[in-house]
Amino acid sequence: MKAPAFDAAAKPSHPSLHGATLVLTRAAGSAQSEARRARALGGHALLLPGSRLAPAADAAAARAALRAALRAPLCIFVSPAAVRAATHLNALIATPRTRVLAVGAATARALRRHGVFDVEIPARADSEGLLALPVLTPPPLRVGLIGAPGGRELLPQALAARGAQVLRADVYRRLPARLDRRHLLPLQRARAPLYVLLSNSEALAHLMQSLPTASRARLLAGTAIASSARVAAAARAAGFAQVHQARSALSADLLAGACAVHARRRGGGA
Template sequence: MSATSVQVDKDLAGCTVVITRPAGTATSLAKHVRAAGGAPLLLPGLSLRGTPDAHHVRAQWREAQRDDVLIFTSPAAVRYALALAPFTETHGAVIAVGRGTARALQRHGIAAETPASRQDSEGLLALPSLEHVHGRRIALITAPGGRGLLPQQLAERGAQLRYVYVYQRTASRLTQHHIEAVQQLPADAYVLLSSAEAIQNLHAQLPATVWRRLCEATAIVSSERIAQAAREAGFVRLYPAASAAQADLLAAACRAHSRQHD
């Protein structure tokens, strides 16, 4: 199953699926939910913005293209980096955290290595090309924040790290419409969760009674780390997805719905 060709055969007929991806990035996933017979509810937990210091970061991005390895941590990192300056010919390796990021690079004619299984920091760290990096210059094309596991492990392996923060993640602005939609959420709804930061932002912004309503839904979680964050925030019913890729999240929701109605 690919992220752009999700075969679900109306497996979510009649279901409400809450999408918590950053504002402006959920169009494709919402389309697939509708194709599966479900009703998408957009509840963005994050908002993505360009760097406030474009001149300085543009210079950093151009310098990073001369490093030994460039690691893009998200499709957004690709989009914002290429908006700052074009990608020039580089002798270094290009690595993408997952298939979506690799596709974003491919649209610009840039081939990237990506983990075959886990599309996260652990998957990247397991790549043979990142096993022996002592003394190598590695640029992380990313946003501030995040887990910190990837740079920590690369630094411990002796890499010389450069951070290029081409965009930033902030809390999205929820409206009364969002609050009212969650208040009316049926108990058999599904919430797609792939960011601990998004969970925290939504928990902080939604009124307590509305948050409890959201937690009555089944959380589709992209990893055990996200599952832990969801449990700590109040979710009780959790179902694992293979990864944070939209196809994997949607497939997990379909399986969870099928099991509940067997």
């Protein structure tokens, strides 16, 4: 009999990560809250940033692009980092007719902290969830997209295919993180089971490029907890044999996915 498909997003009744190592790949300096949550669940948190955030290379050009994006009938902020970077360039003042979308709840909270209170978010916190919103099917003729180069390329491509002029404002950059012995030695010594939390495919690509061979092999021996189907596919392409998909890129959902996989493993499942 074929075994039923396992839903890594399902939450066990008593979530625990006791005895597990959680590899956190969020950008440098942004995983502290996730690390605290992992430790609270009994896991050991290992910081292995896949990227570091930097200001836009040309601040004047980014500021002009941001102003144009904020004048569109609808604008989308792709991450809390996009909100922070935008506020460093310019006050977040949209026209009264501008609708503001955020990829997820964390981005919406960042916007509200900076005075943008009327924010719409999708039920599913990723590009696919955004694109399913009625306001984007079809989108307005002009859509502002505020984020970083690379990253969520599905959004501008899909919006353009639906007839929108996408006004991009790349207000920050994601660069490969500077990894050293402080990151590599703990990874080599990490105890199994190893769960690698992946919130985006760009960070994974940076890690695959920058990690030494032995460290890369150690990472790939773990179980990837991916934030979306797209990130799960990237994890398999990178060489992860064990990949499970969480509900979203939110820390709570990634950790819930890890808890579910860990519970299944401790219960004797594959």
